[in-house]
Amino acid sequence: MGMLVDGRWTEENEAKAKTDASGTFRRAESGFRNWVTRDGQPGPTGEGGFVPENGRYHLYVAMNCPWAHRTLLMRTFKGLENTISVDKTVPGRSKQGWYFNDDYVDTVLGKSALHEVYTEADANCTGRVTVPVLWDRARETIVSNESAEIIRMMNDAFGSFSNTDRDLYPEDLHGEIDSWNDLIYRTVNNGVYRAGFSSSQQAYNEAVRGVFATLDKLDAHLAESRYLCGDRFTEADVRLFPTMIRFDVAYYGAFKCNLRRLMDYEHLWAYTREIYQMPGVADTVDLEIYKRGYYSKSPQRNPLGIVPLGPDIDPGIPHGRG
Numbered sequence: 001m002g003m004l005v006d007g008r009w010t011e012e013n014e015a016k017a018k019t020d021a022s023g024t025f026r027r028a029e030s031g032f033r034n035w036v037t038r039d040g041q042p043g044p045t046g047e048g049g050f051v052p053e054n055g056r057y058h059l060y061v062a063m064n065c066p067w068a069h070r071t072l073l074m075r076t077f078k079g080l081e082n083t084i085s086v087d088k089t090v091p092g093r094s095k096q097g098w099y100f101n102d103d104y105v106d107t108v109l110g111k112s113a114l115h116e117v118y119t120e121a122d123a124n125c126t127g128r129v130t131v132p133v134l135w136d137r138a139r140e141t142i143v144s145n146e147s148a149e150i151i152r153m154m155n156d157a158f159g160s161f162s163n164t165d166r167d168l169y170p171e172d173l174h175g176e177i178d179s180w181n182d183l184i185y186r187t188v189n190n191g192v193y194r195a196g197f198s199s200s201q202q203a204y205n206e207a208v209r210g211v212f213a214t215l216d217k218l219d220a221h222l223a224e225s226r227y228l229c230g231d232r233f234t235e236a237d238v239r240l241f242p243t244m245i246r247f248d249v250a251y252y253g254a255f256k257c258n259l260r261r262l263m264d265y266e267h268l269w270a271y272t273r274e275i276y277q278m279p280g281v282a283d284t285v286d287l288e289i290y291k292r293g294y295y296s297k298s299p300q301r302n303p304l305g306i307v308p309l310g311p312d313i314d315p316g317i318p319h320g321r322g
């Protein structure tokens, strides 16, 4: 996989770049950290000047990416489909990283690879070229490439453009949501990657045990509670769902997270189906793309690139919750 160095696309070795001396996977920090805010004041990081406007902002996503999936979900839950436009890259990377073709078109800048969007924003850019990206048509730059922050700004800043007044990060639940987010990010969202990208047995064992300790805890919690924070559906649920819906088709096999399947967890699986069946959510999901993406040819994980046929999964079966 490649990355940008001083504005130039450079190829380098995947595993070497991503794991530390103990074989543990380390996710790189995102480089563009501005915020769209209601009044255009700077957010917690970056520059000001990004006010919410209809049609001004654009998302670049890849359907297989769980971090990008968060932003598609939040756009749906906030009813921002007509306010923030979306382009999908080809759901798989080439030597040029994330790229576009005749079926997956960059309708804003007409680029052929996502790294060109990054260098359009910063000609000397150094860093990984990741999805999602929130692009600003007015200032012709990247607002942010950090999904956790993009979904927060979608929830907080675009209120007047949203066709719903639903708040997925309500003040009184900040503590509870933050604490679920922290646990779920470390052990589940990123935990499955730590398992899949481990380059030592010990790092793998540790990551997989962490994944399942949290899934066990979530299943017990969801036996008693409709959503993570009681009866209110929140950002914490939005951040858990992309990993759950990919679990059995991708992480169980491709990342060797195979102590249990999601389908073996009565409550967590029903909860995942409930979210899948919420309006608009199924349009953000593509199980075949996940399978092909996670089982794509990789010297470390799948040298022949053979994609398994199973398992057969139907998140559309009635969830029986509520």
Ligand SMILES: N[C@@H](CCC(=O)N[C@@H](CS)C(=O)NCC(=O)O)C(=O)O
Binding pocket: 001, 002, 028, 029, 030, 064, 065, 066, 067, 068, 097, 128, 129, 130, 131, 132, 145, 146, 147, 148
């Ligand atoms: N912190 C970022 C992580 C995004 C991320 O790692 N995306 C992956 C795809 S699932 C990516 O684009 N990786 C390309 C690379 O690292 O070169 C976020 O949550 O937005």
